[in-house]
Amino acid sequence: MVDLEKSVQYIKNVGPTRVKLLNKLNINTLEDLISYFPRNYEDRGIAKKLSDCKDGEEALIKATAVTKVSESFAGRLKIYRLIVRDGENACTITWYNQSYLKNVFKIGRTYNFYGKVETKLGRYEIKSPIFDESGENKNTGKIIPIYPLTYGISQNTIRKIIENGVDEVYEKLDETLPDYILNNYKLMGINEAIKKIHFPENKSDFIKARYRLVFEELLGFQLALLKIKESYKTEEKGIEFERQVKMSDVINTLPFRLTNAQLRVLEEIDNDMESTKPMNRLLQGDVGSGKTIVSIIASYKAVKSGYQAAILAPTAILASQHMENFQKTLNQFGIKSEMLVSSITKKNKTEIKQRLANGEIDILIGTHAMLEEDVVFKNLGLVVTDEQHRFGVKQRAKIASKGNNPDVIVMSATPIPRTLALILYGDLDISIINELPPNRKKIDTFAVGKNFEERVNRFVEKQIEEGRQCYIVCPLVEEDEETELKSVTELAEKLQKETFSKYRVEYLHGKMKPKEKDEIMLKFKNGEIDILISTTVIEVGVDVPNSNIMVVENAERFGLAQLHQLRGRVGRGEYKSYCILKYEGKGKVVQERMKIMCQTNDGFIISEKDLELRGSGDFFGTAQHRNS
Ligand code: ADP
Numbered sequence: 006m007v008d009l010e011k012s013v014q015y016i017k018n019v020g021p022t023r024v025k026l027l028n029k030l031n032i033n034t035l036e037d038l039i040s041y042f043p044r045n046y047e048d049r050g051i052a053k054k055l056s057d058c059k060d061g062e063e064a065l066i067k068a069t070a071v072t073k074v075s076e077s078f079a080g081r082l083k084i085y086r087l088i089v090r091d092g093e094n095a096c097t098i099t100w101y102n103q104s105y106l107k108n109v110f111k112i113g114r115t116y117n118f119y120g121k122v123e124t125k126l127g128r129y130e131i132k133s134p135i136f137d138e139s140g141e142n143k144n145t146g147k148i149i150p151i152y153p154l155t156y157g158i159s160q161n162t163i164r165k166i167i168e169n170g171v172d173e174v175y176e177k178l179d180e181t182l183p184d185y186i187l188n189n190y191k192l193m194g195i196n197e198a199i200k201k202i203h204f205p206e207n208k209s210d211f212i213k214a215r216y217r218l219v220f221e222e223l224l225g226f227q228l229a230l231l232k233i234k235e236s237y238k239t240e241e242k243g244i245e246f247e248r249q250v251k252m253s254d255v256i257n258t259l260p261f262r263l264t265n266a267q268l269r270v271l272e273e274i275d276n277d278m279e280s281t282k283p284m285n286r287l288l289q290g291d292v293g294s295g296k297t298i299v300s301i302i303a304s305y306k307a308v309k310s311g312y313q314a315a316i317l318a319p320t321a322i323l324a325s326q327h328m329e330n331f332q333k334t335l336n337q338f339g340i341k342s343e344m345l346v347s348s349i350t351k352k353n354k355t356e357i358k359q360r361l362a363n364g365e366i367d368i369l370i371g372t373h374a375m376l377e378e379d380v381v382f383k384n385l386g387l388v389v390t391d392e393q394h395r396f397g398v399k400q401r402a403k404i405a406s407k408g409n410n411p412d413v414i415v416m417s418a419t420p421i422p423r424t425l426a427l428i429l430y431g432d433l434d435i436s437i438i439n440e441l442p443p444n445r446k447k448i449d450t451f452a453v454g455k456n457f458e459e460r461v462n463r464f465v466e467k468q469i470e471e472g473r474q475c476y477i478v479c480p481l482v483e484e485d486e487e488t489e490l491k492s493v494t495e496l497a498e499k500l501q502k503e504t505f506s507k508y509r510v511e512y513l514h515g516k517m518k519p520k521e522k523d524e525i526m527l528k529f530k531n532g533e534i535d536i537l538i539s540t541t542v543i544e545v546g547v548d549v550p551n552s553n554i555m556v557v558e559n560a561e562r563f564g565l566a567q568l569h570q571l572r573g574r575v576g577r578g579e580y581k582s583y584c585i586l587k588y589e590g591k592g593k594v595v596q597e598r599m600k601i602m603c604q605t606n607d608g609f610i611i612s613e614k615d616l617e618l619r620g621s622g623d624f625f626g627t628a629q630h631r632n633s
């Protein structure tokens with residue numbers, strides 16, 4: 006038996022500094038280490054001829070050294086050059102400041118080089134490649150796993166450490182699935198799976214390993230959810246809300262007509278509310294499909310039946326947006342809505358809590374602040390949580406426990422196919438709003454390469470001159486050592502000082518405090534910022550009707566579902582809206598993804614395509630949270 010709980014500090018090649026870096030990645034134990042799955046793989050297995058390489062292509066070249074390494078200087082920079090031949094063509098290999106390379110290569114010997122091949126003017130050059138002596142498959146000659154962000158640890162180092170970890174556990178892990186499941190579903194054993202997910206020898210290895218690991222994760226997930234659902238059933242009765250309270254009372258006052266999908270969903274909710282069974286319902290609908298109004302109408306029913314409602318939003322800004330909508334619709338019925346977020350004054354909080362406890366407040370809208378012990382309802386009958394992916398099952402249970410078996414609605418804007426929803430939300434009944442209000446305009450989407458940068462900038466300028474606002478989204482906060490992604494801060498500086506110096510440019514990222522984020526978001530909402538740069542942290546649900554253009558940098562780094570969510574932030578007002586996806590890379594999957602985004606605005610179609618392109622594994626943690 007192997008001790009999976011043992012600290013990573015006891016793994017070969019891990020010293021005190023590396024332990025700290027690993028801990029930052031949430032790798033604390035041997036188990037964490039071997040579960041740190043690659044985000045991608047590079048096939049450094051098969052050598053290409055220089056003449057078959059396109060300019061800029063990453064490739065493995067097998068070539069013989071024909072010169073010694075020469076050394077030259079360019080100011081402080083030392084340049085090392087080696088000429089090699091692959092039988093047909095010569096190629097210059099260049100390194101910088103790596104004097105130890107001077108004596109590494111021997112004339113007449115063959116080596117593998119892996120790197121970006123530049124083929125300018127019929128001359129070949131590779132800068133700073135990874136290399137091995139031919140036959141020595143350390144860094145090349147095989148499929149190489151690429152790990153998610155590793156901060157101070159290089160890919161080579163983390164790969165080595167994980168290899169050591171995998172060696173320690175290989176053939177010693179206890180099988181976690183029973184034989185009949187392994188046999189029935191033809192699954193790889195756990196030991197093979199762990200080894201091959203990190204170090205596949207070929208593509209089929211990797212597919213089988215991933216299949217097994219995803220299978221296991223899903224199975225565990227589903228079993229856990231079934232257990233929760235089972236526990237609902239055994240609990241005592243839920244609330245029977247009044248039949249005489251008609252949802253149509255609110256519906257008739259609305260300035261728009263509800264869609265058929267909204268009406269259908271409301272009927273499902275109405276039935277649940279009137280029955281004795283506690284409602285646990287997922288309300289799923291694409292961005293802009295009008296989930297909020299559904300929750301408002303359900304809250305009306307709860308309040309007029311003599312109960313209170315709680316609306317849990319992921320951020321203060323979304324809470325205040327809901328607050329506006331609830332008041333606008335329900336004040337006329339004498340229903341009192343209040344907001345509880347952590348930023349309000351202590352005095353205010355105390356007062357709200359008091360009024361909540363004695364029943365003067367009918368609907369409490371707020372953030373995590375509502376979960377605290379001392380927030381007590383007089384008679385909580387309905388709980389709505391918005392943008393569910395931010396809240397875990399536990400938090401849902403916590404707020405629900407403030408009432409006596411209240412009905413629960415979970416709203417999610419992530420459209421996923423029904424079959425998947427059944428797996429992910431196995432503990433909930435599902436209602437889907439599969440129709441957008443008729444007044445929605447299509448968001449024109451364009452996928453463009455780097456060469457369009459200038460034109461995109463001019464287009465953004467034109468929109469701002471017309472009084473609109475723009476979002477620019479980029480994938481990461483910190484520069485990854487191995488990729489060339491623009492970080493928010495770096496991009497912000499460039500745009501503030503150069504490209505858009507005439508305009509008010511601000512940025513947001515995940516490392517900011519919630520309060521700072523809210524302040525900036527509010528400024529954007531109030532039109533005090535022209536261009537907002539951010540990672541994906543800006544809220545999905547926030548309405549800024551005046552913003553009509555979104556530019557996504559490195560769009561190839563985002564999943565389809567995510568791009569769709571992002572795009573949903575524009576097109577919320579009267580203006581024609583645009584989404585511009587700037588992408589790099591010529592891969593087939595990337596091209597296909599961009600094409601789908603340009604073709605359709607329908608979140609359900611997009612999620613199905615996403616599933617086809619990625620396989621279902623990515624929907625469930627395994628890849629997702631490790632990559633973000
Ligand atoms: P989401 O489902 O993304 O949370 P919202 O509830 O925020 O969407 O609704 C988006 C906007 O559409 C809101 O301004 C809302 O008032 C409006 N809306 C909702 N339902 C309809 C409808 N049936 N017809 C027209 N507009 C609607």
Ligand code: MG
Nearest residue numbers: 296297391546
């Ligand atoms: Mg919403």
